[in-house]
Amino acid sequence: MSCENDEPINLLIVNDEFSSIITTDSNSFIDGNSRFSSSATLDITSNELIADNQNFIIDSRVNTLTYEIRNFSGNPQTINNAAIVIGGTRINIGNIEILSSLNTENFIRDRFLLNKIAHDLRNTVNINTLFTGELNDNAVSFDVIIKTNLSIGIDDLQ
Numbered sequence: 001m002s003c004e005n006d007e008p009i010n011l012l013i014v015n016d017e018f019s020s021i022i023t024t025d026s027n028s029f030i031d032g033n034s035r036f037s038s039s040a041t042l043d044i045t046s047n048e049l050i051a052d053n054q055n056f057i058i059d060s061r062v063n064t065l066t067y068e069i070r071n072f073s074g075n076p077q078t079i080n081n082a083a084i085v086i087g088g089t090r091i092n093i094g095n096i097e098i099l100s101s102l103n104t105e106n107f108i109r110d111r112f113l114l115n116k117i118a119h120d121l122r123n124t125v126n127i128n129t130l131f132t133g134e135l136n137d138n139a140v141s142f143d144v145i146i147k148t149n150l151s152i153g154i155d156d157l158q
Contacts, residue, residue: 010155010156010157011059011153011154011155011156012049012053012153012154012155013151013152013153013154014047014049014050014150014151014152014153014154015063015149015150015151015152016044016047016050016149016150016152017147017148017149017150018042018043018044018046018047018147018148018150019042019145019146019148020040020041020042020145020146021040021143021144021145021146022038022039022040022129022130022131022143022144022145022146023038023040023141023143024036024038024131024140024141024142024143024144025140025141026138026139026141029138034134034135034136034138035132035134036132036133036134036135036138037130037131037132038130038131038132038144039128039129039130039131040128040129041126041127041128041129042086042126042127042129042146042148043125043126044121044125044126044150044152045125045126047152049154050125050152050154051125053154054125056156057121057122057125057152057153057154058122058153058154058155059122059151059153060118060119060121060122060150060152060153061118061150061151062114062115062117062118062121062148062149062150063148063149063150063151064107064147064148064149065086065107065108065114065117065146065148065149066105066106066108066146066147066148067084067093067105067106067108067131067144067145067146067147068103068105068106068144068147069096069098069101069103069104069142069143069144070103070142070143070144070145071141071142071143072098072099072102072140072141072142073140073141073142074137074140074141074142075139075140076098076099077098077135077136077137077140078095078096078097078098078135078136079095079096079098079133079134079135080095080133080134081094081095081132081133082094082095082096082131082132082133083131083132083133084108084131084144084146085128085129085130085132086117086120086127086128086129086130086146087116087117087120087121087124087127087128088116088120089113089116089117089120091108091110091113093106093133096133098142105147117148118150121150121152129146131144131146
């Protein structure tokens with residue numbers, strides 16, 4: 001006996017890179033403590049095919065995920081207990097020496113975490129990205145650029 005699906009799937013794969021820019025400044029600090037939290041939205045509908053077919057997304061894959069610190073202003077220091085949260089997935093980064101990390105693209109390679117993010121992107125095209133950590137001096141400002149290269153599978157026979 002054969003287990004055939006009556007409805008064929010014609011999968012259209014859309015490959016594109018998307019980014020989110022998270023700005024951290026003195027307003028990002030929680031209750032005057034050293035802990036900060038800043039967020040932005042990663043929106044994959046900037047790709048017209050995805051925007052037009054978001055209800056027909058049936059697969060997604062995160063090919064690459066990177067973060068980069070740019071535009072730092074303030075006293076040189078270390079970001080302690082840094083983490084990126086994308087949707088419901090937390091990526092612990094650890095400690096980041098800001099000056100030695102500036103303008104350096106850092107890759108997230110944990111396939112388990114990348115697959116969790118990909119799963120979230122099957123269900124939503126706008127996902128919250130958060131950068132959090134601790135600094136000794138909150139008189140700083142910087143941007144964290146999160147970039148992801150995605151392959152999105154769309155049912156082309158809808």
